[in-house]
Amino acid sequence: MIELVARSEAMREAVRLAERVAATDANVLVTGESGAGKDALASFLHAQSPRAAGPFVRIDCAALPAELLEAELFGFERGAFTGATAAKPGRLEAAHKGTLVLDEIAHLPRDAQAKLLRVIERREFERLGGRRTVRVDARLVALTNVDLDDAVRRRAFREDLFYRLNVVRIHVPPLRERREDVGPLAETFLAAYAAKHGRPARRFDSGALAALGLYAFPGNVRELANVVERAVIVSDGREVGAKDLPEAVLAAAALGARRARRPTLAELEDEYIREVLAASRGNKSEAARVLGISRKNLYERLARQEAGAGRRAPDVSEKPVTDG
Ligand SMILES: Nc1ncnc2c1ncn2[C@@H]1O[C@H](COP(=O)(O)OP(=O)(O)OP(=O)(O)O)[C@@H](O)[C@H]1O
Ligand SMILES: [Mg+2]
Incomplete structure (x- = not known):
């Protein structure tokens, strides 16, 4: 994995928080725009945690229809549904003693939300079609690029589960802000x-x-x-x-x-003179009249522009820019 880059203060703050939480077993909600680095932060969190030697498992809650997602998350026993010819442990079991990343958590279907809440509260669950209770010890890291608080307000996401996942929230700022x-x-x-x-x-x-x-x-x-x-x-x-x-x-x-860059007054004047000249198709007498200056004055200004052309602001292809 590529090392997590954090030069900006905003990103260093997110990393510091991740380091502090890593030492604990607290569930974490990671928010941020698409491509901002939520997955990168989640793997950093795991790598920094005492669980680093344990499994790091992901599941994308938006990638599968509800039934398949539950089967993938909780696993199933043989015969649980058509096609379940052999039992299979789910990602939760796979994440035992490690970290489970729940990507796009807002897409987790209602039924699965209820089951996940129980996993968090009791640390146990049953596979689909199973009666045996499975105990699991996994730290949950939920990721979202939509406003989960809003989903809760709209009752699309269970409030109780939200609070259980949102014990610590880490926001990964968009790149334009760092x-x-x-x-x-x-x-x-x-x-x-x-x-x-x-x-x-x-x-x-x-x-x-x-x-x-x-x-x-x-x-x-x-x-x-x-x-x-x-x-x-x-x-x-x-x-x-x-x-x-x-x-x-x-x-x-x-x-x-x-x-x-804000232009200087002289630059604005130069630009306006060029504009008026272009509009009068190079007719200097007419341009001077429009500009309200004498022909002589216009000639002088054009000569100055000519001389100063080499000193105009360089364009981006030749000037390194430091951003504050
Ligand atoms: N701070 C960082 N340092 C190094 N690489 C990073 C950093 N942030 C993101 N990346 C890399 O950029 C790519 C996109 O990041 P990532 O997959 O974590 O975004 P995301 O927030 O999970 O996006 P999405 O919501 O679309 O899943 C990945 O290849 C990731 O490794
Ligand atoms: Mg991602």
Whole structure:
């Protein structure tokens, strides 16, 4: 597993909380947008816990229809339903002495919610179609990218189960709220994907870093990982450049660069003069009249613009950006 990157204060706070909870057996609810790193945090939590040597088991509550999900979670005895030709332990049993991650917990069906509540309260359950009581000792880590409090208010999720899962809540902030993590994450993925694909890429040039630093990453860390994997594959040398990044990243970054900087009055004037000149199709007399200045004054300003052109703000492809 890739090491958990946490350079930003927001992410370090989440990691510190995870470290403190790891030592206990408390159930944890991990919240955060899709791709933010909930799964990554859950495996970190397990690895830091006294259960690290025990099993780490996951189940995606959104991936299966209700009956199959229950069979997968609680296991079943032979003959429990058509097709159950042999008994099978579920993920809960598999997680004994370890950690069970319940991904997309909001999708857990009503019946399974009731059964899970009993597992938490009594630490025991029966397999589907079984009478024997199975005792289990597993720490539960539930993940959600939807507002579970709201699901409780709408009565789509049991309140009592919610409180049992939400003993400690850890929020993984979206990547756009912790820009300091973009660089270190990108470096980590670069090394990992270069090794995976046997590519020569070793570092980003400043243009690539600047663009990554300005892009909003609506798909969070997962999107960043995908962008870097692609860049590693298409780049030809040791350096990954802006040209190796997807058009969407470059376009959004260029826009961000313009917005991030407030233009000076002189720059605004220059821009307006160019606009009026373009509108009058280069006719300087007409442009001067529209601008309310003399032709001579306009010529002087244009000469100054010409001379200053080399000193205008560089664009993102050549300027590294540090974000505050
Ligand atoms: N802080 C981090 N350090 C290193 N890698 C990370 C970090 N956060 C996320 N990743 C990696 O980014 C990818 C996406 O993260 P993850 O699967 O944990 O997101 P998620 O929040 O569970 O998303 P979803 O809600 O879509 O399941 C994974 O490959 C994960 O290993
Ligand atoms: Mg996930």
